[in-house]
Amino acid sequence: MACPNCNQNDQVQKIETLMEKLPSGAVNLHQSNPLAHRLRPPYRPDPPPTAQAMQLPSLVEWFITSLIALVIALIVTFTIGSGWEGAARIGLCLGAYLVSTILVSLTVMRVIQAIVVTQREPEARKMRQQYEEVTYPRWEQALKNWNELEYCHRCGVVFMPGKSEYVEPERMAELIYPPAEN
Numbered sequence: 001m002a003c004p005n006c007n008q009n010d011q012v013q014k015i016e017t018l019m020e021k022l023p024s025g026a027v028n029l030h031q032s033n034p035l036a037h038r039l040r041p042p043y044r045p046d047p048p049p050t051a052q053a054m055q056l057p058s059l060v061e062w063f064i065t066s067l068i069a070l071v072i073a074l075i076v077t078f079t080i081g082s083g084w085e086g087a088a089r090i091g092l093c094l095g096a097y098l099v100s101t102i103l104v105s106l107t108v109m110r111v112i113q114a115i116v117v118t119q120r121e122p123e124a125r126k127m128r129q130q131y132e133e134v135t136y137p138r139w140e141q142a143l144k145n146w147n148e149l150e151y152c153h154r155c156g157v158v159f160m161p162g163k164s165e166y167v168e169p170e171r172m173a174e175l176i177y178p179p180a181e182n
Contacts, residue, residue: 003154004166015150045131072100145160149176156168
């Protein structure tokens with residue numbers, strides 16, 4: 001295919017072939033081949049983060065454990081025999097209340113966490129849907145387009161075979177990414 005800029009074909013090469021001819025084990029494209037860095041394929045987009053769903057069994061376990069601790073604390077408080085010293089009785093009651101308070105606090109924190117995760121879930125679902133329906137397919141199309149591109153070593157331009165448009169390697173994204181839908 002002839003370059004649309006110089007109308008010659010003796011220095012035209014598919015970009016995919018050019019990239020395959022890189023030295024194996026090239027760690028840094030900047031140092032091994034600056035042109036290859038400018039002609040690299042489009043980066044695959046990272047999927048969006050997901051909201052961490054609260055595990056219902058652990059929330060139920062915390063709630064039941066807190067209730068049991070509270071019941072034990074109340075039973076201990078009201079059934080302490082009169083033979084015990086007053087200080088020991090107060091200390092035991094305070095300890096039981098402290099344990100039950102900690103467990104109830106942990107349960108409340110888990111409930112709050114579950115509420116926050118639940119509130120973030122629709123946003124995470126919307127981001128995932130955007131990724132699956134728009135972002136990822138757009139990248140796939142860009143990669144297919146990149147596989148078709150050719151480079152003219154004579155002019156230093158990138159072009160799509162059969163089309164008259166050509167660009168500098170730095171503007172290659174204009175050729176490979178389909179226009180964004182509004």
